[in-house]
Amino acid sequence: MGAIASAPHEAPVVPAPVVLHVYDLGHSGEMRTVNAVLQTLGTGAFHCGVEIYGREWSFQASPRGSGVFVCQPRRCPSHSYRTSVDMGCTRFSEQQVLQTVQDMRVEWPGTCYDLLTRNCCHYSDQLCRRLGLGPIPLWTMNLAGAGAAVKGAYDVAVDALYPTLLTGCLGHTKAVRAGKVDVRMAKVA
The missing domain is CATH 3.90.1720.30 (PPPDE domains)
Known part of the structure:
Protein backbone atom coordinates (compact mmCIF):
# COMPACT_ATOMS: atom_id res chain seq x y z
CA MET A 1 0.00 0.00 0.00
CA MET A 141 -26.78 56.80 3.55
CA ASN A 142 -30.43 57.68 2.91
CA LEU A 143 -29.76 61.44 2.85
CA ALA A 144 -27.40 60.96 -0.10
CA GLY A 145 -30.00 58.70 -1.72
CA ALA A 146 -32.68 61.35 -1.35
CA GLY A 147 -30.34 63.97 -2.80
CA ALA A 148 -29.56 61.71 -5.76
CA ALA A 149 -33.28 61.13 -6.36
CA VAL A 150 -33.99 64.88 -6.35
CA LYS A 151 -31.08 65.51 -8.72
CA GLY A 152 -32.28 62.69 -10.99
CA ALA A 153 -35.81 64.10 -11.09
CA TYR A 154 -34.41 67.55 -11.89
CA ASP A 155 -32.32 66.14 -14.76
CA VAL A 156 -35.34 64.28 -16.20
CA ALA A 157 -37.51 67.41 -15.98
CA VAL A 158 -34.89 69.59 -17.67
CA ASP A 159 -34.37 67.01 -20.43
CA ALA A 160 -38.14 66.83 -21.00
CA LEU A 161 -38.62 70.61 -21.00
CA TYR A 162 -35.51 71.54 -23.00
CA PRO A 163 -37.17 71.28 -26.47
CA THR A 164 -40.15 73.31 -25.22
CA LEU A 165 -37.85 75.98 -23.85
CA LEU A 166 -36.05 76.24 -27.18
CA THR A 167 -39.15 76.39 -29.39
CA GLY A 168 -41.09 78.62 -27.01
CA CYS A 169 -38.62 81.48 -27.20
CA LEU A 170 -39.68 84.33 -29.51
CA GLY A 171 -37.48 86.83 -31.21
CA HIS A 172 -33.75 86.78 -30.84
CA THR A 173 -32.32 84.27 -28.42
CA LYS A 174 -29.25 84.27 -26.27
CA ALA A 175 -27.71 81.02 -25.07
CA VAL A 176 -27.18 80.82 -21.32
CA ARG A 177 -25.31 77.97 -19.67
CA ALA A 178 -27.14 76.51 -16.63
CA GLY A 179 -25.13 73.62 -15.28
CA LYS A 180 -24.91 71.09 -18.10
CA VAL A 181 -27.98 72.43 -19.91
CA ASP A 182 -27.89 75.10 -22.61
CA VAL A 183 -30.97 77.27 -22.00
CA ARG A 184 -32.01 79.90 -24.54
CA MET A 185 -33.59 83.09 -23.25
CA ALA A 186 -35.73 85.47 -25.32
CA LYS A 187 -34.11 88.83 -25.93
CA VAL A 188 -36.43 91.61 -24.85
CA ALA A 189 -36.45 94.49 -27.36
Missing part, protein backbone atom coordinates in the same frame (compact mmCIF):
# COMPACT_ATOMS: atom_id res chain seq x y z
CA GLY A 2 1.52 3.31 -1.04
CA ALA A 3 1.66 6.37 1.13
CA ILE A 4 -0.96 8.99 0.39
CA ALA A 5 0.44 12.47 0.20
CA SER A 6 -1.79 14.98 1.85
CA ALA A 7 -1.80 18.71 1.42
CA PRO A 8 -0.95 20.67 4.51
CA HIS A 9 -4.11 21.57 6.35
CA GLU A 10 -4.91 25.23 6.57
CA ALA A 11 -6.01 26.40 9.96
CA PRO A 12 -9.75 26.99 10.02
CA VAL A 13 -10.68 30.64 9.76
CA VAL A 14 -12.14 31.98 12.97
CA PRO A 15 -15.00 34.38 12.18
CA ALA A 16 -13.73 37.95 12.48
CA PRO A 17 -15.91 40.80 13.75
CA VAL A 18 -16.70 43.61 11.32
CA VAL A 19 -17.67 47.03 12.68
CA LEU A 20 -19.03 50.04 10.80
CA HIS A 21 -17.73 53.31 12.26
CA VAL A 22 -19.92 56.35 11.65
CA TYR A 23 -18.61 59.92 11.80
CA ASP A 24 -20.08 63.40 11.60
CA LEU A 25 -18.64 65.13 8.54
CA GLY A 26 -15.69 67.33 9.40
CA HIS A 27 -14.91 68.54 12.90
CA SER A 28 -17.37 71.40 13.37
CA GLY A 29 -19.77 71.43 16.29
CA GLU A 30 -22.41 72.71 13.89
CA MET A 31 -22.34 69.49 11.86
CA ARG A 32 -22.70 67.43 15.03
CA THR A 33 -25.77 69.52 15.93
CA VAL A 34 -27.23 69.20 12.43
CA ASN A 35 -26.79 65.43 12.56
CA ALA A 36 -28.36 65.25 16.02
CA VAL A 37 -31.47 66.93 14.58
CA LEU A 38 -31.43 64.86 11.37
CA GLN A 39 -30.99 61.65 13.35
CA THR A 40 -34.40 62.21 14.96
CA LEU A 41 -35.74 62.03 11.39
CA GLY A 42 -33.82 58.82 10.70
CA THR A 43 -31.08 60.32 8.57
CA GLY A 44 -27.92 62.42 8.64
CA ALA A 45 -24.81 63.45 6.73
CA PHE A 46 -22.17 60.92 7.70
CA HIS A 47 -18.77 59.49 6.83
CA CYS A 48 -18.41 55.72 7.25
CA GLY A 49 -15.51 53.28 7.48
CA VAL A 50 -15.35 49.50 7.97
CA GLU A 51 -13.12 47.99 10.65
CA ILE A 52 -11.80 44.47 10.25
CA TYR A 53 -8.63 42.87 11.59
CA GLY A 54 -7.63 46.08 13.38
CA ARG A 55 -7.79 48.40 10.35
CA GLU A 56 -10.49 50.76 9.17
CA TRP A 57 -11.09 51.02 5.42
CA SER A 58 -12.96 53.82 3.67
CA PHE A 59 -13.18 55.90 0.50
CA GLN A 60 -12.62 59.57 -0.35
CA ALA A 61 -12.16 61.87 -3.31
CA SER A 62 -8.63 61.92 -4.67
CA PRO A 63 -7.21 63.67 -7.76
CA ARG A 64 -5.30 60.52 -8.77
CA GLY A 65 -5.10 56.88 -7.81
CA SER A 66 -7.49 55.02 -5.60
CA GLY A 67 -9.81 56.77 -3.19
CA VAL A 68 -9.64 53.77 -0.83
CA PHE A 69 -7.66 54.53 2.32
CA VAL A 70 -6.91 52.96 5.68
CA CYS A 71 -6.75 54.51 9.15
CA GLN A 72 -6.82 53.48 12.78
CA PRO A 73 -10.30 52.40 13.89
CA ARG A 74 -12.49 55.29 15.11
CA ARG A 75 -9.75 57.79 14.22
CA CYS A 76 -10.49 59.04 10.71
CA PRO A 77 -8.48 62.28 10.64
CA SER A 78 -11.00 64.29 8.57
CA HIS A 79 -14.16 63.56 10.58
CA SER A 80 -15.55 63.40 14.14
CA TYR A 81 -16.36 59.94 15.47
CA ARG A 82 -20.06 59.48 16.34
CA THR A 83 -20.91 55.78 16.85
CA SER A 84 -20.22 52.20 15.79
CA VAL A 85 -22.51 49.51 14.40
CA ASP A 86 -21.73 45.79 14.76
CA MET A 87 -22.09 44.29 11.28
CA GLY A 88 -21.55 40.69 12.37
CA CYS A 89 -18.63 38.39 11.57
CA THR A 90 -16.98 37.41 8.30
CA ARG A 91 -15.37 34.09 7.52
CA PHE A 92 -12.81 35.80 5.28
CA SER A 93 -9.22 35.39 6.44
CA GLU A 94 -7.10 38.50 6.86
CA GLN A 95 -5.40 37.71 3.54
CA GLN A 96 -8.79 37.38 1.80
CA VAL A 97 -9.89 40.72 3.26
CA LEU A 98 -6.71 42.39 2.03
CA GLN A 99 -7.25 40.89 -1.44
CA THR A 100 -10.86 42.12 -1.45
CA VAL A 101 -9.73 45.63 -0.49
CA GLN A 102 -7.01 45.50 -3.16
CA ASP A 103 -9.59 44.53 -5.80
CA MET A 104 -11.84 47.38 -4.67
CA ARG A 105 -8.95 49.88 -4.83
CA VAL A 106 -8.98 49.40 -8.60
CA GLU A 107 -12.78 49.67 -8.82
CA TRP A 108 -12.98 52.79 -6.64
CA PRO A 109 -10.66 55.48 -8.10
CA GLY A 110 -10.69 58.75 -6.18
CA THR A 111 -11.69 60.67 -9.30
CA CYS A 112 -15.02 58.77 -9.38
CA TYR A 113 -16.11 60.05 -5.96
CA ASP A 114 -19.62 61.54 -6.07
CA LEU A 115 -21.19 63.05 -2.95
CA LEU A 116 -24.63 61.62 -3.75
CA THR A 117 -24.04 58.35 -5.61
CA ARG A 118 -20.51 57.04 -4.92
CA ASN A 119 -19.21 58.11 -1.54
CA CYS A 120 -17.67 56.55 1.58
CA CYS A 121 -21.03 55.10 2.67
CA HIS A 122 -21.53 53.38 -0.69
CA TYR A 123 -17.99 51.97 -0.46
CA SER A 124 -18.57 50.74 3.10
CA ASP A 125 -21.82 49.11 2.02
CA GLN A 126 -20.11 47.30 -0.87
CA LEU A 127 -17.21 46.16 1.31
CA CYS A 128 -19.58 44.71 3.92
CA ARG A 129 -21.54 42.90 1.22
CA ARG A 130 -18.35 41.44 -0.30
CA LEU A 131 -17.32 40.21 3.14
CA GLY A 132 -20.54 38.19 3.21
CA LEU A 133 -22.46 40.55 5.47
CA GLY A 134 -25.66 42.46 4.90
CA PRO A 135 -25.99 46.10 3.86
CA ILE A 136 -25.01 48.92 6.19
CA PRO A 137 -27.88 50.65 8.05
CA LEU A 138 -30.07 52.73 5.76
CA TRP A 139 -29.89 55.80 8.03
CA THR A 140 -26.17 56.16 7.24
Whole structure:
Protein backbone atom coordinates (compact mmCIF):
# COMPACT_ATOMS: atom_id res chain seq x y z
CA MET A 1 0.00 0.00 0.00
CA GLY A 2 1.52 3.31 -1.04
CA ALA A 3 1.66 6.37 1.13
CA ILE A 4 -0.96 8.99 0.39
CA ALA A 5 0.44 12.47 0.20
CA SER A 6 -1.79 14.98 1.85
CA ALA A 7 -1.80 18.71 1.42
CA PRO A 8 -0.95 20.67 4.51
CA HIS A 9 -4.11 21.57 6.35
CA GLU A 10 -4.91 25.23 6.57
CA ALA A 11 -6.01 26.40 9.96
CA PRO A 12 -9.75 26.99 10.02
CA VAL A 13 -10.68 30.64 9.76
CA VAL A 14 -12.14 31.98 12.97
CA PRO A 15 -15.00 34.38 12.18
CA ALA A 16 -13.73 37.95 12.48
CA PRO A 17 -15.91 40.80 13.75
CA VAL A 18 -16.70 43.61 11.32
CA VAL A 19 -17.67 47.03 12.68
CA LEU A 20 -19.03 50.04 10.80
CA HIS A 21 -17.73 53.31 12.26
CA VAL A 22 -19.92 56.35 11.65
CA TYR A 23 -18.61 59.92 11.80
CA ASP A 24 -20.08 63.40 11.60
CA LEU A 25 -18.64 65.13 8.54
CA GLY A 26 -15.69 67.33 9.40
CA HIS A 27 -14.91 68.54 12.90
CA SER A 28 -17.37 71.40 13.37
CA GLY A 29 -19.77 71.43 16.29
CA GLU A 30 -22.41 72.71 13.89
CA MET A 31 -22.34 69.49 11.86
CA ARG A 32 -22.70 67.43 15.03
CA THR A 33 -25.77 69.52 15.93
CA VAL A 34 -27.23 69.20 12.43
CA ASN A 35 -26.79 65.43 12.56
CA ALA A 36 -28.36 65.25 16.02
CA VAL A 37 -31.47 66.93 14.58
CA LEU A 38 -31.43 64.86 11.37
CA GLN A 39 -30.99 61.65 13.35
CA THR A 40 -34.40 62.21 14.96
CA LEU A 41 -35.74 62.03 11.39
CA GLY A 42 -33.82 58.82 10.70
CA THR A 43 -31.08 60.32 8.57
CA GLY A 44 -27.92 62.42 8.64
CA ALA A 45 -24.81 63.45 6.73
CA PHE A 46 -22.17 60.92 7.70
CA HIS A 47 -18.77 59.49 6.83
CA CYS A 48 -18.41 55.72 7.25
CA GLY A 49 -15.51 53.28 7.48
CA VAL A 50 -15.35 49.50 7.97
CA GLU A 51 -13.12 47.99 10.65
CA ILE A 52 -11.80 44.47 10.25
CA TYR A 53 -8.63 42.87 11.59
CA GLY A 54 -7.63 46.08 13.38
CA ARG A 55 -7.79 48.40 10.35
CA GLU A 56 -10.49 50.76 9.17
CA TRP A 57 -11.09 51.02 5.42
CA SER A 58 -12.96 53.82 3.67
CA PHE A 59 -13.18 55.90 0.50
CA GLN A 60 -12.62 59.57 -0.35
CA ALA A 61 -12.16 61.87 -3.31
CA SER A 62 -8.63 61.92 -4.67
CA PRO A 63 -7.21 63.67 -7.76
CA ARG A 64 -5.30 60.52 -8.77
CA GLY A 65 -5.10 56.88 -7.81
CA SER A 66 -7.49 55.02 -5.60
CA GLY A 67 -9.81 56.77 -3.19
CA VAL A 68 -9.64 53.77 -0.83
CA PHE A 69 -7.66 54.53 2.32
CA VAL A 70 -6.91 52.96 5.68
CA CYS A 71 -6.75 54.51 9.15
CA GLN A 72 -6.82 53.48 12.78
CA PRO A 73 -10.30 52.40 13.89
CA ARG A 74 -12.49 55.29 15.11
CA ARG A 75 -9.75 57.79 14.22
CA CYS A 76 -10.49 59.04 10.71
CA PRO A 77 -8.48 62.28 10.64
CA SER A 78 -11.00 64.29 8.57
CA HIS A 79 -14.16 63.56 10.58
CA SER A 80 -15.55 63.40 14.14
CA TYR A 81 -16.36 59.94 15.47
CA ARG A 82 -20.06 59.48 16.34
CA THR A 83 -20.91 55.78 16.85
CA SER A 84 -20.22 52.20 15.79
CA VAL A 85 -22.51 49.51 14.40
CA ASP A 86 -21.73 45.79 14.76
CA MET A 87 -22.09 44.29 11.28
CA GLY A 88 -21.55 40.69 12.37
CA CYS A 89 -18.63 38.39 11.57
CA THR A 90 -16.98 37.41 8.30
CA ARG A 91 -15.37 34.09 7.52
CA PHE A 92 -12.81 35.80 5.28
CA SER A 93 -9.22 35.39 6.44
CA GLU A 94 -7.10 38.50 6.86
CA GLN A 95 -5.40 37.71 3.54
CA GLN A 96 -8.79 37.38 1.80
CA VAL A 97 -9.89 40.72 3.26
CA LEU A 98 -6.71 42.39 2.03
CA GLN A 99 -7.25 40.89 -1.44
CA THR A 100 -10.86 42.12 -1.45
CA VAL A 101 -9.73 45.63 -0.49
CA GLN A 102 -7.01 45.50 -3.16
CA ASP A 103 -9.59 44.53 -5.80
CA MET A 104 -11.84 47.38 -4.67
CA ARG A 105 -8.95 49.88 -4.83
CA VAL A 106 -8.98 49.40 -8.60
CA GLU A 107 -12.78 49.67 -8.82
CA TRP A 108 -12.98 52.79 -6.64
CA PRO A 109 -10.66 55.48 -8.10
CA GLY A 110 -10.69 58.75 -6.18
CA THR A 111 -11.69 60.67 -9.30
CA CYS A 112 -15.02 58.77 -9.38
CA TYR A 113 -16.11 60.05 -5.96
CA ASP A 114 -19.62 61.54 -6.07
CA LEU A 115 -21.19 63.05 -2.95
CA LEU A 116 -24.63 61.62 -3.75
CA THR A 117 -24.04 58.35 -5.61
CA ARG A 118 -20.51 57.04 -4.92
CA ASN A 119 -19.21 58.11 -1.54
CA CYS A 120 -17.67 56.55 1.58
CA CYS A 121 -21.03 55.10 2.67
CA HIS A 122 -21.53 53.38 -0.69
CA TYR A 123 -17.99 51.97 -0.46
CA SER A 124 -18.57 50.74 3.10
CA ASP A 125 -21.82 49.11 2.02
CA GLN A 126 -20.11 47.30 -0.87
CA LEU A 127 -17.21 46.16 1.31
CA CYS A 128 -19.58 44.71 3.92
CA ARG A 129 -21.54 42.90 1.22
CA ARG A 130 -18.35 41.44 -0.30
CA LEU A 131 -17.32 40.21 3.14
CA GLY A 132 -20.54 38.19 3.21
CA LEU A 133 -22.46 40.55 5.47
CA GLY A 134 -25.66 42.46 4.90
CA PRO A 135 -25.99 46.10 3.86
CA ILE A 136 -25.01 48.92 6.19
CA PRO A 137 -27.88 50.65 8.05
CA LEU A 138 -30.07 52.73 5.76
CA TRP A 139 -29.89 55.80 8.03
CA THR A 140 -26.17 56.16 7.24
CA MET A 141 -26.78 56.80 3.55
CA ASN A 142 -30.43 57.68 2.91
CA LEU A 143 -29.76 61.44 2.85
CA ALA A 144 -27.40 60.96 -0.10
CA GLY A 145 -30.00 58.70 -1.72
CA ALA A 146 -32.68 61.35 -1.35
CA GLY A 147 -30.34 63.97 -2.80
CA ALA A 148 -29.56 61.71 -5.76
CA ALA A 149 -33.28 61.13 -6.36
CA VAL A 150 -33.99 64.88 -6.35
CA LYS A 151 -31.08 65.51 -8.72
CA GLY A 152 -32.28 62.69 -10.99
CA ALA A 153 -35.81 64.10 -11.09
CA TYR A 154 -34.41 67.55 -11.89
CA ASP A 155 -32.32 66.14 -14.76
CA VAL A 156 -35.34 64.28 -16.20
CA ALA A 157 -37.51 67.41 -15.98
CA VAL A 158 -34.89 69.59 -17.67
CA ASP A 159 -34.37 67.01 -20.43
CA ALA A 160 -38.14 66.83 -21.00
CA LEU A 161 -38.62 70.61 -21.00
CA TYR A 162 -35.51 71.54 -23.00
CA PRO A 163 -37.17 71.28 -26.47
CA THR A 164 -40.15 73.31 -25.22
CA LEU A 165 -37.85 75.98 -23.85
CA LEU A 166 -36.05 76.24 -27.18
CA THR A 167 -39.15 76.39 -29.39
CA GLY A 168 -41.09 78.62 -27.01
CA CYS A 169 -38.62 81.48 -27.20
CA LEU A 170 -39.68 84.33 -29.51
CA GLY A 171 -37.48 86.83 -31.21
CA HIS A 172 -33.75 86.78 -30.84
CA THR A 173 -32.32 84.27 -28.42
CA LYS A 174 -29.25 84.27 -26.27
CA ALA A 175 -27.71 81.02 -25.07
CA VAL A 176 -27.18 80.82 -21.32
CA ARG A 177 -25.31 77.97 -19.67
CA ALA A 178 -27.14 76.51 -16.63
CA GLY A 179 -25.13 73.62 -15.28
CA LYS A 180 -24.91 71.09 -18.10
CA VAL A 181 -27.98 72.43 -19.91
CA ASP A 182 -27.89 75.10 -22.61
CA VAL A 183 -30.97 77.27 -22.00
CA ARG A 184 -32.01 79.90 -24.54
CA MET A 185 -33.59 83.09 -23.25
CA ALA A 186 -35.73 85.47 -25.32
CA LYS A 187 -34.11 88.83 -25.93
CA VAL A 188 -36.43 91.61 -24.85
CA ALA A 189 -36.45 94.49 -27.36
